[in-house]
Amino acid sequence: MKHLFLILLVILCAGLTFYVEQHDSSLLTTGKSKVSDGPYYSGILKDEYQNVKAVANYDIKAELFPERKLAVVDEYLTWINKTEFPANEIQIHLYPNAFRNRRTLFISGRGGTLPDGSTSGIYFKEVSFEDKKPAQIKIIQPEVSDAFDSTAASIALNKTIMPGDSIKIHFKYSLPIPKMMKRFGYAAGRNFFFISQWFPKAGVFSNGKWICSQYHPYTNFFSDFGKYSAKIIVPKGYQVAATGVMKDSSLSESKIIYNFEQYGVHDFAWMATDNIENARSIYKRKDGSDILINAFVQPEHVKYKSRFINAVKNSLKFFEDYIGIYPYQTISIVDVPKTSLSGGMEYPTLITVGAELFSPVSTLQPESVTIHEFTHQFFYGLLANNEVYETWLDEGITSYITDKIAYRYYGKPEVNFKLFGYYPVFGINFLSYNELPLVYTLGDYKIDEGANSLSLYYQSPVCASISDTSYKLPDALSYTITGYSKPELMLLSLERNLGFNNLMYIFRKYYQSYKFSHPSAEDFIHTVNENSKEDMSWFFKSLYRNSSAFDYSIRYVRPVPEEPGSYEVYAERLRDGVFKLDVALYTDKDTLLQTWNGEERWKRFIFHTKNTVLGAEIDPFRKNIMDLNYANNSYIIKDQYAGSTSIMLRWLFWIQNLVLLLGSVA
Ligand SMILES: [Zn+2]
Secondary structure, X not given: OHHHHHHHHHHHHHHHXXXXXXXXXXXXXXXXXOOOOOOEEOOEXXXXXXXXXXXXXXXXXXXXXXXXXXXXXXXXXXXXXXXXXXXXXXXXXXXXXHHOXXXXXXXXXXXXXXXXXXXXXXXXXXXXXXXXXXXXXXXXXXXXXXXXXXXXXXXXXXXXXXXXXXXXXEEEEEEEOOEOOOOOEEOOOOOEEEEOOOOOEEOEEEOOEEEOOOOOOOOOOOOOOEEEEEEEEEEOOOEEEEOOXXXXXXXXXXXXXXXXXXXXXXXXXEEEEOOOEEEEEEEEOOOXXXXXXXXXXXXXXXXXXXXXXXXXXXXXXXXXXXXXXXXXXXXXXXXXXXXXXXXXXXXXXXXXXXXXXXXXXXXXXXXXXXXXXXXXXXXXXXXOOOOOOOHHHHHHHHHHHHHHHHHHHHOOOEOOEEEOXXXXXXXXXXXXXXXXXXXXXXXXXXXXXXXXXHXXXXXXXXXXXXXXXXXXXXXXXXXXXXHHHHXXXXXXXXXXXXXXXXXXXXXXXXXXXXXXEOOOHHHHHHHHHHOOOOOOHHHHHHHOOOOOOEOEEEEEEEEOOOOOOEEEEEEEEOOOOOOOEEEEEEEXXXXXXXXXXXXXXXXXXXXXXXXXXXXXXXXXXXXXXXXXXXXHOEEXXXXXXXXXXXXXXXXXXXXXXXXXXXXOOO
16 A cells, blocks of 8 residues: 555656646747847957957858758868968868778777768869869878778868968868768658768868868867858758858748858858757847847757756856856757767857756756857867867866856756666656656755766776877777866866866956967966966876876874874875875864975874864865875874764765765766
């Protein structure tokens, strides 16, 4: 009987949650469908227009034939040499060629699986210069020698392009659309096409050399800023989302032509489908100007429309308050279907997101990915670091800022245990299988900031340093740890050393100094050092340039014999990692602090106090979150334990830490 009651309760709760989520969609207020062009020119704030160095400009016409799974493309690339060096060639990415065969760098590095219908490639019909003379494309392998890889190429020029000169190249090609694997192709079972990393795109010419990376298995992309004008032609009944502002659309026979334009970006992606829900809303900047939020949501996710939009609004507000204003006229959100096998990803002024069938707000499931991808508009989009070489500058900073935004606006999310690759047993939530809710479990675990990163980091703390070149890392785990987890933990540690407001001030300076350019890690470190009271080089030496593990401990605290009021604290460094930290002595009335550069293997600290000593602790403010074992950081003088509330607080910390670890199992 008791069981029956519980089962009924479970069904009731499930129904209630479903109702609440369904009901949520009716609350959505769709704002104006267009924003005024007034403050903008070509999709970017007029004030920012002159800050962009437009180097690679594209004029593209792409027609999609959904039945044939094919796009036919006509593309003009105008490249302007804005450096001080002459250029004798142009290097371009041909990333659809990553799907040509199983042995490309990309596919072989990801296990060599390329299902039937998943092959693609760029098939040129014409490559020519402005005078119509044909241009020769030569496949190059600048980073990894691989005879099967053709994802980077060089075009020899018929003249040297001197500084200030430009060249125009015409590409005509067909592009078979594969069954979608990694954000390029069509989703199985529906007419949903997502087209990214799809066109011949110039590399970056810097200091007289081209940087044009092959398509590596795990790393992302790097290219130059410019202006994109694109005509996307699709059959009637199809909607299109793309990078930039949709200037207009027109009907011709059975087709629709959508015109997009965007200045000051470095890539272009688009989506076309015949079945999607569109919702629009406006974000008002403090100066009164509008940004259009344009959401495209899968029919089964209609209930999440307002949650996607609100996550972007909260992110826009956070950036406006702390780092800098989003300078573009629009931001599009594209929710991708499960069968696309693609989740969240960032493109200029367009992000992809995904959602589960059921996901209460407390889990922050679609919110977190939405905030993450939006945050990339700054760390990747506007601050366009080389993602292939220094992944952490976009992914690591984005992971850190994502948590800052999520925790500020939503609080701590509930712990998410994954089961059989499905989810979730946490909080008051569903245990589900194949997206079918089965049962509720009760609990109230909240996940702490950085906990997910910590759990990944613990899996392989010394695999590589954050400064290691990303594409050379051996596997997905080391890439994820050094690109995402360790940098987030490093930045959380930096926050604890400098303070939140100071760190945000540094991000603001970093943004102001390097927006619309290609900052490096050294530029970021330089910005930190320029804008903090203390030179933080020691910090980056420890946590950024080094892959050592950290573990400090207190072995004992005891009175110094024959020296009343003197106490000896014996601190040890148990692992290779060196970090500057505090040593605290707790008494019944106060806390005494000393600092240690952390370099010696061990050190004795002498404290003087007339109070009753309760214990000692190393790194009491957790300024190095990467310490592998906090359980040995404190030492309690046992016979005084019972009377000490501050020591009880220490114990609470362990319990909290344990919960945090449990919560991080994924
Ligand atoms: Zn990311």
